[in-house]
Amino acid sequence: MVTVAAAPWVLPVLVVFVMIALGAAAFDAVLANRRPGALLIPGDEMARLLRQRRRTTVSADSPLWRIGGGGLIVAALLMVVVIPVGGVALTDLSVGVVWFNTMDVAVWALVWLTGWGANSAHSLVGGYRFLAQALAYELPLMFALTAPAVGAASLRLADVVAAQQGLWFVVWMPVAFVVYLIGVVGFSVWGPLNPAAGRDIAGGILAELSGVDRLLVLAGRYALLSAGAAFAVPMFLGGSAGLPWLAGLLPGWVWFTVKWLLLLACLVATRRRIPTIRPDRFVEAGWLVLLPVTLVQLLVVSTVVVLRS
Amino acid sequence: MTIGIAFWVLAVVSVAAGIAVFVVNSMARATYALAVSFIAVGLALLLVNLEYIGIVTVLMMIMEMAIMAVYMVMFMGMNPALMPMSMVHSQKRAVVIGAGTFLVLAAGALFVPWPARRGVPAADLTASLGEALMGSKMLVMMTISPVMFATIVAGIVLAAPRTRYDRFGDDLTRRQPLDPQSGGVGR
Numbered sequence: 001m002v003t004v005a006a007a008p009w010v011l012p013v014l015v016v017f018v019m020i021a022l023g024a025a026a027f028d029a030v031l032a033n034r035r036p037g038a039l040l041i042p043g044d045e046m047a048r049l050l051r052q053r054r055r056t057t058v059s060a061d062s063p064l065w066r067i068g069g070g071g072l073i074v075a076a077l078l079m080v081v082v083i084p085v086g087g088v089a090l091t092d093l094s095v096g097v098v099w100f101n102t103m104d105v106a107v108w109a110l111v112w113l114t115g116w117g118a119n120s121a122h123s124l125v126g127g128y129r130f131l132a133q134a135l136a137y138e139l140p141l142m143f144a145l146t147a148p149a150v151g152a153a154s155l156r157l158a159d160v161v162a163a164q165q166g167l168w169f170v171v172w173m174p175v176a177f178v179v180y181l182i183g184v185v186g187f188s189v190w191g192p193l194n195p196a197a198g199r200d201i202a203g204g205i206l207a208e209l210s211g212v213d214r215l216l217v218l219a220g221r222y223a224l225l226s227a228g229a230a231f232a233v234p235m236f237l238g239g240s241a242g243l244p245w246l247a248g249l250l251p252g253w254v255w256f257t258v259k260w261l262l263l264l265a266c267l268v269a270t271r272r273r274i275p276t277i278r279p280d281r282f283v284e285a286g287w288l289v290l291l292p293v294t295l296v297q298l299l300v301v302s303t304v305v306v307l308r309s
Numbered sequence: 310m311t312i313g314i315a316f317w318v319l320a321v322v323s324v325a326a327g328i329a330v331f332v333v334n335s336m337a338r339a340t341y342a343l344a345v346s347f348i349a350v351g352l353a354l355l356l357v358n359l360e361y362i363g364i365v366t367v368l369m370m371i372m373e374m375a376i377m378a379v380y381m382v383m384f385m386g387m388n389p390a391l392m393p394m395s396m397v398h399s400q401k402r403a404v405v406i407g408a409g410t411f412l413v414l415a416a417g418a419l420f421v422p423w424p425a426r427r428g429v430p431a432a433d434l435t436a437s438l439g440e441a442l443m444g445s446k447m448l449v450m451m452t453i454s455p456v457m458f459a460t461i462v463a464g465i466v467l468a469a470p471r472t473r474y475d476r477f478g479d480d481l482t483r484r485q486p487l488d489p490q491s492g493g494v495g496r
Contacts, residue, residue: 064337095360095435109344110374116378117336131379138372155435162401280490302478 002084002092002158010081010090017080017230020261021222024268026107028222031272034114036207049215057119057208069237070212071110072220079103079227084157086240086252096157097149100231107224108134109269111196111205114217118208120186129279130196133186136286137193141183143294147176147301149234168238172304177236178268179290184228186265187223191271195279237263312356319356323349334393336381344374361435 023040032038037276056062082096083089091100115127119129149155151173152163170177185192189205197204209217233239237259240252250258277285279308326346328337347370354363397403431437442450476486 061335061337064341094433095359095364098361098364102364102371104367105372105375109341109371112378113341123379128379135376231482258491299496 002087002089004302005088005090007301013079013130014077017077017226018223018287019218020264021076021219021226023261024222024226024264027265028268028271029172029213030266031269046215049218052211052214054213055210056068057210060119060208061298062186063116063117063139064113065282066213068110068115068117069114069209069217069220071113072107073216073223074121074228075103075106076109076220076223077194079231082157083230083234084161085256086237092158095155097145097155097160097235098281101145104141104183104187104228105138108138114209115196115205120208122202123205125201126198126207128197129198129201129204130189133193133195135288135291136283137183137186140179140286140290140294141186143291143298144176144179144183145235145283147173147294147298150305153298153305157201157234157239161241164238168236168241170236172300173297175293176301177232177281177298179294180232180291181228181234181263181267184225184232185270188224188228188267190221190225190267193282194271195276195282198276201286217218226260226264229267232263233259310443316356319349319353322346323353331396333396336394336396337378340374340381340398344370347374352366358430360404361438 022042026150027041029038029041030036033041079100081090082093082099084092111130111134115123115125115130118124130217143303148160149162153161154160163169182193185191189196195201195204197206201207206214206217210267233256239255242248242250242252242255323346326342326349329342329409330346333339333342348367351363351366351370354366385480476488479481
Protein backbone atom coordinates (compact mmCIF):
# COMPACT_ATOMS: atom_id res chain seq x y z
CA MET A 1 0.00 0.00 0.00
CA VAL A 2 0.98 3.59 -0.45
CA THR A 3 1.26 6.25 2.23
CA VAL A 4 -0.03 9.63 1.15
CA ALA A 5 2.60 12.30 1.78
CA ALA A 6 1.68 15.24 4.00
CA ALA A 7 0.72 18.49 2.28
CA PRO A 8 4.03 20.33 3.00
CA TRP A 9 5.81 17.73 0.82
CA VAL A 10 4.00 18.77 -2.34
CA LEU A 11 6.15 21.79 -3.08
CA PRO A 12 9.57 20.14 -2.46
CA VAL A 13 8.60 17.13 -4.60
CA LEU A 14 7.50 19.32 -7.48
CA VAL A 15 10.67 21.43 -7.16
CA VAL A 16 12.82 18.28 -7.37
CA PHE A 17 10.82 17.23 -10.42
CA VAL A 18 11.42 20.57 -12.13
CA MET A 19 15.15 20.30 -11.32
CA ILE A 20 15.24 16.88 -12.99
CA ALA A 21 13.49 18.30 -16.03
CA LEU A 22 16.14 21.03 -16.08
CA GLY A 23 18.76 18.27 -15.86
CA ALA A 24 17.19 16.67 -18.94
CA ALA A 25 17.63 19.97 -20.77
CA ALA A 26 21.28 20.13 -19.65
CA PHE A 27 21.84 16.56 -20.86
CA ASP A 28 20.38 17.42 -24.24
CA ALA A 29 22.67 20.47 -24.47
CA VAL A 30 25.71 18.28 -23.73
CA LEU A 31 24.64 15.76 -26.39
CA ALA A 32 24.19 18.57 -28.90
CA ASN A 33 27.46 20.38 -28.19
CA ARG A 34 29.65 17.46 -27.12
CA ARG A 35 31.45 19.39 -24.38
CA PRO A 36 30.85 19.40 -20.60
CA GLY A 37 30.56 23.19 -20.49
CA ALA A 38 27.28 22.88 -22.35
CA LEU A 39 25.67 21.83 -19.06
CA LEU A 40 25.16 25.51 -18.32
CA ILE A 41 23.39 26.31 -21.61
CA PRO A 42 19.82 25.72 -20.31
CA GLY A 43 20.51 28.06 -17.38
CA ASP A 44 21.83 30.75 -19.71
CA GLU A 45 18.90 30.27 -22.06
CA MET A 46 16.47 30.50 -19.16
CA ALA A 47 18.01 33.78 -17.99
CA ARG A 48 17.96 35.14 -21.54
CA LEU A 49 14.30 34.24 -22.11
CA LEU A 50 13.25 35.64 -18.73
CA ARG A 51 14.77 39.00 -19.66
CA GLN A 52 13.59 38.98 -23.27
CA ARG A 53 10.76 41.31 -24.10
CA ARG A 54 7.59 39.53 -25.10
CA ARG A 55 6.91 39.78 -28.82
CA THR A 56 3.34 39.52 -30.04
CA THR A 57 1.58 39.14 -33.38
CA VAL A 58 -1.31 40.98 -35.00
CA SER A 59 -4.67 39.99 -33.41
CA ALA A 60 -3.16 37.08 -31.50
CA ASP A 61 -5.60 35.22 -29.27
CA SER A 62 -3.50 35.92 -26.19
CA PRO A 63 -5.60 34.15 -23.51
CA LEU A 64 -5.75 30.89 -25.43
CA TRP A 65 -2.11 31.23 -26.45
CA ARG A 66 -0.94 31.68 -22.85
CA ILE A 67 -3.19 28.90 -21.55
CA GLY A 68 -1.75 26.53 -24.15
CA GLY A 69 1.86 27.42 -23.49
CA GLY A 70 1.66 27.61 -19.72
CA GLY A 71 -0.51 24.52 -19.41
CA LEU A 72 2.09 22.01 -20.61
CA ILE A 73 4.17 22.21 -17.45
CA VAL A 74 1.00 22.08 -15.32
CA ALA A 75 -0.12 18.90 -17.10
CA ALA A 76 3.31 17.36 -16.42
CA LEU A 77 3.16 18.29 -12.72
CA LEU A 78 -0.35 16.81 -12.47
CA MET A 79 0.95 13.56 -14.00
CA VAL A 80 3.62 13.33 -11.31
CA VAL A 81 1.30 13.58 -8.29
CA VAL A 82 -0.03 10.02 -8.65
CA ILE A 83 3.39 8.32 -8.94
CA PRO A 84 4.37 6.34 -5.81
CA VAL A 85 8.07 6.58 -4.86
CA GLY A 86 9.35 4.18 -2.21
CA GLY A 87 5.81 3.53 -0.95
CA VAL A 88 4.90 7.22 -0.70
CA ALA A 89 2.85 9.27 -3.17
CA LEU A 90 1.34 12.73 -3.16
CA THR A 91 -2.12 11.26 -3.81
CA ASP A 92 -3.36 7.69 -3.93
CA LEU A 93 -5.98 7.98 -6.66
CA SER A 94 -7.96 4.80 -7.34
CA VAL A 95 -7.81 5.53 -11.09
CA GLY A 96 -4.21 6.79 -11.33
CA VAL A 97 -3.67 5.23 -14.77
CA VAL A 98 -6.70 7.02 -16.23
CA TRP A 99 -5.56 10.23 -14.55
CA PHE A 100 -2.21 10.08 -16.36
CA ASN A 101 -4.02 9.34 -19.61
CA THR A 102 -6.28 12.35 -19.09
CA MET A 103 -3.30 14.62 -18.59
CA ASP A 104 -1.62 13.39 -21.75
CA VAL A 105 -4.85 14.02 -23.64
CA ALA A 106 -4.95 17.54 -22.18
CA VAL A 107 -1.68 18.06 -24.05
CA TRP A 108 -3.66 17.74 -27.31
CA ALA A 109 -5.67 20.81 -26.43
CA LEU A 110 -2.68 22.71 -25.05
CA VAL A 111 -0.42 22.17 -28.05
CA TRP A 112 -3.16 23.02 -30.51
CA LEU A 113 -3.98 26.19 -28.56
CA THR A 114 -0.28 27.14 -28.60
CA GLY A 115 -0.39 26.78 -32.37
CA TRP A 116 -3.71 28.58 -32.74
CA GLY A 117 -3.15 31.51 -30.39
CA ALA A 118 -0.32 33.14 -32.30
CA ASN A 119 -2.53 33.86 -35.35
CA SER A 120 0.37 32.81 -37.54
CA ALA A 121 0.29 30.31 -40.39
CA HIS A 122 3.37 28.35 -39.37
CA SER A 123 2.20 28.01 -35.77
CA LEU A 124 -1.21 26.86 -36.89
CA VAL A 125 0.27 24.24 -39.22
CA GLY A 126 2.27 23.01 -36.22
CA GLY A 127 -0.86 22.72 -34.09
CA TYR A 128 -2.70 20.76 -36.79
CA ARG A 129 0.28 18.50 -37.33
CA PHE A 130 0.32 17.69 -33.64
CA LEU A 131 -3.34 16.67 -33.62
CA ALA A 132 -2.91 14.41 -36.66
CA GLN A 133 0.09 12.79 -35.03
CA ALA A 134 -1.68 12.60 -31.66
CA LEU A 135 -4.54 10.61 -33.21
CA ALA A 136 -1.97 8.08 -34.38
CA TYR A 137 -0.05 7.67 -31.12
CA GLU A 138 -2.87 8.11 -28.60
CA LEU A 139 -4.87 4.92 -29.21
CA PRO A 140 -1.76 2.69 -29.13
CA LEU A 141 -0.67 4.60 -26.01
CA MET A 142 -4.06 4.03 -24.36
CA PHE A 143 -3.91 0.30 -25.03
CA ALA A 144 -0.29 0.23 -23.88
CA LEU A 145 -1.42 1.78 -20.58
CA THR A 146 -4.24 -0.76 -20.40
CA ALA A 147 -1.83 -3.72 -20.46
CA PRO A 148 -0.27 -3.15 -16.98
CA ALA A 149 -3.71 -2.26 -15.59
CA VAL A 150 -5.10 -5.58 -16.87
CA GLY A 151 -2.02 -7.38 -15.55
CA ALA A 152 -2.58 -5.89 -12.10
CA ALA A 153 -6.42 -5.98 -12.31
CA SER A 154 -6.43 -2.40 -11.00
CA LEU A 155 -6.12 1.19 -12.16
CA ARG A 156 -4.44 2.18 -8.90
CA LEU A 157 -0.70 2.63 -9.29
CA ALA A 158 0.07 1.07 -5.89
CA ASP A 159 -1.65 -2.14 -7.06
CA VAL A 160 0.21 -2.04 -10.38
CA VAL A 161 3.52 -1.82 -8.50
CA ALA A 162 2.46 -4.60 -6.07
CA ALA A 163 1.55 -6.87 -8.99
CA GLN A 164 5.13 -6.65 -10.29
CA GLN A 165 6.75 -8.30 -7.30
CA GLY A 166 8.70 -11.16 -8.82
CA LEU A 167 8.42 -10.18 -12.47
CA TRP A 168 8.45 -6.66 -13.86
CA PHE A 169 5.82 -5.93 -16.48
CA VAL A 170 8.48 -4.80 -18.95
CA VAL A 171 9.61 -8.45 -19.20
CA TRP A 172 6.32 -9.87 -20.38
CA MET A 173 4.80 -6.69 -21.90
CA PRO A 174 7.75 -5.40 -23.93
CA VAL A 175 5.59 -4.23 -26.83
CA ALA A 176 3.37 -2.18 -24.54
CA PHE A 177 6.49 -0.67 -22.97
CA VAL A 178 7.96 0.40 -26.32
CA VAL A 179 4.62 1.76 -27.56
CA TYR A 180 4.23 3.65 -24.28
CA LEU A 181 7.65 5.27 -24.78
CA ILE A 182 6.71 6.24 -28.35
CA GLY A 183 3.60 7.87 -26.90
CA VAL A 184 5.69 9.77 -24.34
CA VAL A 185 7.99 11.07 -27.07
CA GLY A 186 4.85 11.99 -29.02
CA PHE A 187 3.05 13.98 -26.34
CA SER A 188 6.31 15.73 -25.40
CA VAL A 189 6.62 16.99 -29.03
CA TRP A 190 10.11 15.55 -28.83
CA GLY A 191 12.83 14.06 -31.02
CA PRO A 192 11.50 11.94 -33.88
CA LEU A 193 7.92 13.05 -33.17
CA ASN A 194 8.44 16.81 -33.12
CA PRO A 195 7.19 17.83 -36.60
CA ALA A 196 4.70 20.13 -34.81
CA ALA A 197 7.75 22.22 -33.90
CA GLY A 198 9.66 21.27 -37.05
CA ARG A 199 12.30 23.38 -38.76
CA ASP A 200 10.53 22.96 -42.09
CA ILE A 201 7.70 25.16 -40.75
CA ALA A 202 9.98 27.70 -39.05
CA GLY A 203 9.55 26.11 -35.63
CA GLY A 204 5.79 25.49 -35.92
CA ILE A 205 4.16 26.01 -32.55
CA LEU A 206 7.38 27.66 -31.34
CA ALA A 207 7.59 30.04 -34.29
CA GLU A 208 6.11 33.14 -32.66
CA LEU A 209 6.85 32.38 -29.01
CA SER A 210 9.27 34.65 -27.20
CA GLY A 211 10.35 35.54 -23.70
CA VAL A 212 8.71 33.78 -20.81
CA ASP A 213 6.06 32.20 -23.06
CA ARG A 214 8.77 30.42 -25.02
CA LEU A 215 10.50 29.39 -21.80
CA LEU A 216 7.30 27.82 -20.48
CA VAL A 217 6.72 25.80 -23.64
CA LEU A 218 10.32 24.59 -23.87
CA ALA A 219 10.33 23.74 -20.14
CA GLY A 220 6.93 22.08 -20.55
CA ARG A 221 8.33 19.69 -23.18
CA TYR A 222 11.15 18.62 -20.87
CA ALA A 223 8.70 18.33 -17.97
CA LEU A 224 6.37 16.11 -20.01
CA LEU A 225 9.29 13.92 -21.08
CA SER A 226 10.42 13.63 -17.44
CA ALA A 227 6.89 12.87 -16.22
CA GLY A 228 6.45 10.23 -18.91
CA ALA A 229 9.74 8.57 -17.92
CA ALA A 230 8.80 8.71 -14.22
CA PHE A 231 5.39 7.15 -14.88
CA ALA A 232 6.98 4.24 -16.76
CA VAL A 233 8.80 3.19 -13.57
CA PRO A 234 5.70 2.11 -11.55
CA MET A 235 3.91 0.93 -14.70
CA PHE A 236 6.56 -1.29 -16.27
CA LEU A 237 9.80 -1.25 -14.27
CA GLY A 238 8.65 -2.55 -10.88
CA GLY A 239 8.30 0.83 -9.17
CA SER A 240 10.74 1.27 -6.30
CA ALA A 241 11.78 -2.40 -6.23
CA GLY A 242 15.47 -3.10 -6.78
CA LEU A 243 17.02 -5.67 -9.08
CA PRO A 244 16.23 -9.08 -7.51
CA TRP A 245 19.71 -9.93 -6.20
CA LEU A 246 20.67 -6.36 -5.27
CA ALA A 247 17.38 -5.13 -3.82
CA GLY A 248 18.63 -4.73 -0.24
CA LEU A 249 21.61 -2.60 -1.20
CA LEU A 250 19.79 0.67 -1.78
CA PRO A 251 16.55 2.22 -0.46
CA GLY A 252 13.49 2.20 -2.70
CA TRP A 253 13.56 5.83 -3.70
CA VAL A 254 17.15 5.46 -4.97
CA TRP A 255 16.12 2.55 -7.19
CA PHE A 256 13.21 4.59 -8.45
CA THR A 257 15.46 7.54 -9.28
CA VAL A 258 18.07 5.37 -11.00
CA LYS A 259 15.45 3.77 -13.26
CA TRP A 260 13.77 7.10 -13.92
CA LEU A 261 16.97 8.91 -14.88
CA LEU A 262 18.25 6.09 -17.11
CA LEU A 263 14.95 6.01 -18.98
CA LEU A 264 14.83 9.80 -19.21
CA ALA A 265 18.38 9.88 -20.61
CA CYS A 266 17.36 7.39 -23.31
CA LEU A 267 14.30 9.45 -24.22
CA VAL A 268 16.31 12.69 -24.36
CA ALA A 269 18.92 10.99 -26.55
CA THR A 270 16.32 10.03 -29.20
CA ARG A 271 16.37 13.63 -30.35
CA ARG A 272 20.02 13.35 -31.49
CA ARG A 273 19.82 9.72 -32.64
CA ILE A 274 16.60 9.39 -34.64
CA PRO A 275 15.54 11.74 -37.44
CA THR A 276 12.16 13.46 -37.36
CA ILE A 277 9.43 11.27 -38.81
CA ARG A 278 7.11 13.03 -41.24
CA PRO A 279 3.60 13.22 -39.75
CA ASP A 280 1.85 11.69 -42.77
CA ARG A 281 4.21 8.70 -42.58
CA PHE A 282 3.86 8.33 -38.83
CA VAL A 283 0.07 8.43 -38.99
CA GLU A 284 -0.15 5.39 -41.21
CA ALA A 285 2.47 3.53 -39.18
CA GLY A 286 0.59 4.38 -35.98
CA TRP A 287 -2.74 3.02 -37.19
CA LEU A 288 -1.52 0.05 -39.22
CA VAL A 289 1.45 -1.12 -37.14
CA LEU A 290 1.46 0.27 -33.60
CA LEU A 291 -2.26 -0.19 -32.91
CA PRO A 292 -2.50 -3.84 -34.04
CA VAL A 293 0.69 -4.93 -32.25
CA THR A 294 -0.48 -3.22 -29.06
CA LEU A 295 -3.84 -5.00 -29.30
CA VAL A 296 -2.07 -8.34 -29.76
CA GLN A 297 0.05 -7.53 -26.71
CA LEU A 298 -3.10 -6.78 -24.76
CA LEU A 299 -4.63 -10.08 -25.91
CA VAL A 300 -1.54 -11.93 -24.68
CA VAL A 301 -1.67 -10.16 -21.32
CA SER A 302 -5.40 -10.82 -20.92
CA THR A 303 -4.95 -14.50 -21.82
CA VAL A 304 -2.15 -14.87 -19.27
CA VAL A 305 -4.30 -13.18 -16.60
CA VAL A 306 -7.28 -15.43 -17.32
CA LEU A 307 -5.18 -18.61 -17.37
CA ARG A 308 -3.42 -17.65 -14.15
CA SER A 309 -6.59 -17.00 -12.17
CA MET B 310 -18.17 22.12 3.82
CA THR B 311 -15.23 21.66 1.43
CA ILE B 312 -17.38 19.50 -0.81
CA GLY B 313 -20.09 22.15 -0.77
CA ILE B 314 -17.65 24.87 -1.80
CA ALA B 315 -16.15 22.63 -4.50
CA PHE B 316 -19.62 21.85 -5.84
CA TRP B 317 -20.63 25.49 -6.07
CA VAL B 318 -17.35 26.54 -7.68
CA LEU B 319 -17.62 23.76 -10.28
CA ALA B 320 -21.31 24.46 -10.87
CA VAL B 321 -20.70 28.17 -11.44
CA VAL B 322 -17.70 27.47 -13.69
CA SER B 323 -19.66 24.97 -15.79
CA VAL B 324 -22.63 27.31 -16.27
CA ALA B 325 -20.45 30.39 -16.87
CA ALA B 326 -18.32 28.53 -19.41
CA GLY B 327 -21.50 27.24 -21.03
CA ILE B 328 -22.77 30.81 -21.41
CA ALA B 329 -19.37 31.88 -22.75
CA VAL B 330 -19.81 29.42 -25.63
CA PHE B 331 -22.46 31.71 -27.11
CA VAL B 332 -20.95 35.03 -26.10
CA VAL B 333 -17.45 34.75 -27.53
CA ASN B 334 -16.81 35.50 -31.18
CA SER B 335 -14.25 32.89 -32.12
CA MET B 336 -14.68 29.21 -32.93
CA ALA B 337 -11.62 28.24 -30.91
CA ARG B 338 -12.80 30.11 -27.83
CA ALA B 339 -16.32 28.69 -28.10
CA THR B 340 -15.03 25.13 -28.44
CA TYR B 341 -12.69 25.39 -25.50
CA ALA B 342 -15.26 27.20 -23.36
CA LEU B 343 -17.46 24.15 -23.94
CA ALA B 344 -14.51 21.93 -22.97
CA VAL B 345 -14.09 23.87 -19.70
CA SER B 346 -17.80 23.47 -18.99
CA PHE B 347 -17.58 19.69 -19.49
CA ILE B 348 -14.39 19.47 -17.42
CA ALA B 349 -16.16 21.18 -14.52
CA VAL B 350 -19.03 18.67 -14.84
CA GLY B 351 -16.56 15.77 -14.92
CA LEU B 352 -14.81 17.06 -11.80
CA ALA B 353 -18.19 17.50 -10.08
CA LEU B 354 -18.75 13.75 -10.58
CA LEU B 355 -15.69 13.19 -8.37
CA LEU B 356 -17.65 14.74 -5.51
CA VAL B 357 -20.03 11.76 -5.51
CA ASN B 358 -17.04 9.36 -5.58
CA LEU B 359 -17.51 8.42 -9.23
CA GLU B 360 -13.78 8.65 -9.82
CA TYR B 361 -13.55 6.61 -13.00
CA ILE B 362 -16.56 8.18 -14.71
CA GLY B 363 -15.52 11.69 -13.64
CA ILE B 364 -11.97 11.44 -14.94
CA VAL B 365 -12.97 9.62 -18.10
CA THR B 366 -15.51 12.37 -18.78
CA VAL B 367 -12.70 14.92 -18.56
CA LEU B 368 -10.51 12.78 -20.82
CA MET B 369 -13.16 12.20 -23.49
CA MET B 370 -14.35 15.80 -23.51
CA ILE B 371 -10.88 17.29 -23.94
CA MET B 372 -10.15 14.82 -26.72
CA GLU B 373 -13.46 15.45 -28.39
CA MET B 374 -13.21 19.23 -28.20
CA ALA B 375 -9.62 19.20 -29.51
CA ILE B 376 -10.84 17.33 -32.59
CA MET B 377 -14.07 19.29 -32.81
CA ALA B 378 -12.21 22.60 -32.86
CA VAL B 379 -10.51 21.47 -36.06
CA TYR B 380 -13.81 20.55 -37.71
CA MET B 381 -15.54 23.70 -36.49
CA VAL B 382 -12.82 25.87 -37.95
CA MET B 383 -12.98 23.89 -41.20
CA PHE B 384 -16.70 23.73 -41.83
CA MET B 385 -18.53 26.36 -39.80
CA GLY B 386 -19.83 29.67 -41.03
CA MET B 387 -19.45 31.58 -44.28
CA ASN B 388 -15.72 32.09 -43.90
CA PRO B 389 -13.37 29.38 -42.75
CA ALA B 390 -13.97 30.50 -39.14
CA LEU B 391 -10.54 32.00 -38.83
CA MET B 392 -12.17 35.43 -38.50
CA PRO B 393 -14.33 36.65 -35.59
CA MET B 394 -17.92 35.51 -36.06
CA SER B 395 -21.18 35.19 -34.13
CA MET B 396 -21.72 31.90 -32.32
CA VAL B 397 -25.53 31.99 -32.43
CA HIS B 398 -28.17 31.31 -35.05
CA SER B 399 -31.96 30.76 -34.87
CA GLN B 400 -31.68 32.74 -31.67
CA LYS B 401 -35.35 33.11 -30.67
CA ARG B 402 -36.24 29.47 -31.21
CA ALA B 403 -33.07 28.37 -29.37
CA VAL B 404 -33.84 30.60 -26.37
CA VAL B 405 -37.42 29.30 -26.15
CA ILE B 406 -36.35 25.65 -26.43
CA GLY B 407 -33.50 26.16 -23.95
CA ALA B 408 -35.62 27.95 -21.35
CA GLY B 409 -38.44 25.40 -21.75
CA THR B 410 -36.08 22.46 -21.29
CA PHE B 411 -34.56 24.09 -18.23
CA LEU B 412 -37.96 24.70 -16.67
CA VAL B 413 -39.15 21.13 -17.28
CA LEU B 414 -35.97 19.60 -15.85
CA ALA B 415 -35.83 21.97 -12.88
CA ALA B 416 -39.52 21.37 -12.11
CA GLY B 417 -38.89 17.63 -12.28
CA ALA B 418 -35.94 17.89 -9.92
CA LEU B 419 -37.85 20.01 -7.43
CA PHE B 420 -41.36 18.53 -7.49
CA VAL B 421 -40.90 14.81 -8.13
CA PRO B 422 -40.67 13.01 -4.79
CA TRP B 423 -37.28 11.32 -4.80
CA PRO B 424 -37.33 7.65 -3.83
CA ALA B 425 -35.37 6.59 -0.76
CA ARG B 426 -32.14 4.75 -1.48
CA ARG B 427 -32.66 0.98 -1.37
CA GLY B 428 -29.22 -0.40 -2.17
CA VAL B 429 -25.71 0.54 -1.10
CA PRO B 430 -22.90 1.61 -3.45
CA ALA B 431 -20.47 -1.14 -4.40
CA ALA B 432 -17.09 -1.16 -2.66
CA ASP B 433 -15.21 -0.73 -5.94
CA LEU B 434 -17.39 1.37 -8.23
CA THR B 435 -15.01 1.10 -11.20
CA ALA B 436 -15.01 -2.69 -11.03
CA SER B 437 -18.79 -2.90 -10.67
CA LEU B 438 -19.20 -0.53 -13.62
CA GLY B 439 -16.96 -2.80 -15.69
CA GLU B 440 -18.91 -5.87 -14.62
CA ALA B 441 -22.20 -4.22 -15.53
CA LEU B 442 -20.91 -3.18 -18.97
CA MET B 443 -19.40 -6.58 -19.69
CA GLY B 444 -22.16 -8.58 -18.00
CA SER B 445 -25.78 -7.56 -17.73
CA LYS B 446 -25.48 -4.66 -20.22
CA MET B 447 -23.34 -6.58 -22.69
CA LEU B 448 -26.18 -6.98 -25.21
CA VAL B 449 -26.62 -3.21 -25.39
CA MET B 450 -22.90 -2.68 -25.92
CA MET B 451 -22.78 -5.44 -28.54
CA THR B 452 -25.60 -3.72 -30.41
CA ILE B 453 -24.36 -0.17 -30.11
CA SER B 454 -20.76 -0.89 -31.10
CA PRO B 455 -21.40 -2.27 -34.60
CA VAL B 456 -23.98 0.45 -35.28
CA MET B 457 -21.53 3.17 -34.28
CA PHE B 458 -18.73 1.56 -36.24
CA ALA B 459 -20.94 1.21 -39.31
CA THR B 460 -21.93 4.87 -38.98
CA ILE B 461 -18.31 5.96 -38.88
CA VAL B 462 -17.37 3.83 -41.90
CA ALA B 463 -20.43 5.02 -43.83
CA GLY B 464 -19.64 8.63 -42.97
CA ILE B 465 -16.09 8.29 -44.24
CA VAL B 466 -17.22 6.49 -47.41
CA LEU B 467 -19.71 9.27 -48.15
CA ALA B 468 -17.25 12.06 -47.35
CA ALA B 469 -14.13 10.72 -49.03
CA PRO B 470 -13.75 12.09 -52.55
CA ARG B 471 -11.52 9.20 -53.63
CA THR B 472 -12.90 5.69 -53.76
CA ARG B 473 -11.17 2.34 -54.06
CA TYR B 474 -11.56 2.59 -57.85
CA ASP B 475 -9.46 5.75 -57.83
CA ARG B 476 -6.85 4.03 -55.72
CA PHE B 477 -6.73 0.54 -57.23
CA GLY B 478 -7.97 1.14 -60.81
CA ASP B 479 -11.28 0.31 -62.50
CA ASP B 480 -10.74 -3.42 -62.15
CA LEU B 481 -9.24 -3.07 -58.67
CA THR B 482 -6.18 -4.80 -60.06
CA ARG B 483 -3.49 -2.26 -59.19
CA ARG B 484 -1.23 -3.66 -56.48
CA GLN B 485 0.16 -0.34 -55.18
CA PRO B 486 -2.66 2.15 -54.52
CA LEU B 487 -2.34 5.44 -56.36
CA ASP B 488 -2.37 7.94 -53.49
CA PRO B 489 -1.53 11.64 -53.57
CA GLN B 490 0.65 11.02 -50.52
CA SER B 491 2.33 7.76 -49.78
CA GLY B 492 1.87 6.47 -46.28
CA GLY B 493 4.51 5.28 -43.88
CA VAL B 494 4.34 1.51 -44.27
CA GLY B 495 5.45 1.21 -47.87
CA ARG B 496 2.14 0.37 -49.52
